[in-house]
Amino acid sequence: MSTFGDWINKRFPARELMREHMTEYYAPKNFNILYYAGSLLLLMIFLQLLSGFLLMSHYVATSQDAFNSVQGIMYDTKWGWLIRYMHVDGVSLIFILLYAHILRGLLYGSYREPRELLWIIGYVIYIMMMGEAFFGYVLPFGNLSYWAGQVITSIVHAIPFIGPQLATLARGGPGIGTATLQRFLALHVVLWFLIIAALIVMHVMALHQVGSNNPDGIDIKKHKGPNGVPLDGIPFHPYYTVKDLFGVGVWLTIFAAIILYAPTMHGIFLEKNTFFRANPMVSLPDVTPPWYLAPYYAMLRAIPNKYLGIGVMGLAIILPFFLPWLDRNPVRSSRYRPWYRAMIIIMGITFLVLAWVGEQPPLPKYFLIERLGAAIYIGFYLLLPIISSIEPTRAVPERVTK
Ligand code: HEM
Structure with a gap:
């Protein structure tokens, strides 16, 4: 007996798609x-x-x-x-x-x-x-x-x-x-x-x-x-x-x-x-971007020169594109790479600090944090090729763990 599903399937590969991308996608x-x-x-x-x-x-x-x-x-x-x-x-x-x-x-x-x-x-x-x-x-x-x-x-x-x-x-x-x-x-x-x-x-x-x-x-x-x-x-x-x-x-x-x-x-x-x-007519003394863009804004402000600042921000935005080629270690997961894991934690915390400082008014007292933050964030990507090729790794299991 022909069902509605069969009717559809004759005209559109619904079951095939469902099988390929859902029930038989492992x-x-x-x-x-x-x-x-x-x-x-x-x-x-x-x-x-x-x-x-x-x-x-x-x-x-x-x-x-x-x-x-x-x-x-x-x-x-x-x-x-x-x-x-x-x-x-x-x-x-x-x-x-x-x-x-x-x-x-x-x-x-x-x-x-x-x-x-x-x-x-x-x-x-x-x-x-x-x-x-x-x-x-x-x-x-x-x-x-x-x-x-x-x-x-x-x-x-x-x-x-x-x-x-x-x-x-x-x-x-x-x-x-x-x-x-x-x-x-x-x-x-x-x-x-x-x-x-x-x-x-x-x-x-x-x-x-x-x-x-x-x-x-x-x-x-x-x-x-x-x-x-x-x-x-x-x-x-x-x-x-x-x-x-x-x-x-x-x-x-x-x-x-x-x-x-x-x-x-x-x-x-x-x-x-x-x-x-x-x-x-009413300019805002310290326009800051929303929180999710603030880390980049902090890096822009880290350098007093407008063009250099834009260059540093641009570099920070572009570097993650190259991550697949910057990481040279044969092991993928940071579970088995203590150094890489530590680097991610430091970079993650730095990104949060940059988000916070990017929301602060542009005062000299924040310059050091902004510069240090920009250096650590960009340094993560630039140092990865060296560190990933010399870091010690733990034994990777043959099958997935729980
Ligand atoms: C609106 C934006 C995005 C949507 C809707 C989206 C959607 C998805 C979905 C549905 C998956 C499979 C489920 C999962 O693994 O969580 C996935 C996997 C993945 N996505 Fe995205 N994604 C988005 C943005 C991004 C961004 C910004 C990146 C990285 C820069 C990214 C990188 C990846 C990677 C690497 C995987 C495979 C992860 C794995 O298998 O471990 N995605 N994405």
């Missing part, structure tokens, strides 16, 4: 809590799309009305506050997940052969997300939006040769105004977002081409049973779909608690100056 059985981040990122991107779509139905992208339209969403639109906070807090939660996801990659050597391209696509997504967040940040046209737009476009302005033209192109004129808002809106919701969505599809395709790594950094395909199935692998569905669903439940509870009880996170997720209208 993932290592030793995933830990850090492996929740990938699926939660997919969920959060979907929620951003949903809340963003609803915000769009009330938002007006002109310098005259943008601020009022967002206040209208917050105070005069049914459930508008919920939708706006979903979108605003969603950004910070996405960056928390991104950093957890990247940390996992570092800890278990998930960037190593054969996952180099998976890593590179992921890192491009991260950089694109910074741009996406920046475009969105300017849209509500609060005073911080205005001055953040000024600061970032002036960094673009400082790029040698093409900078001034590029900055004018980004602003849509000499200053930040309606033309800026309209092109930022178009980028935020159409072009930039579509590129990110396409990159996410490529990221997951690349993952399924090479298979998942695991906390031991061992290739599970080396030990297969007589049926050709990896002995340390379990079908993604139902085992990991159920596990991920549990993660979704916990994560959405945290998300709801933040929106309902601390939507601005005391100014960390939504700064005070976003509640005041954009005003070119």
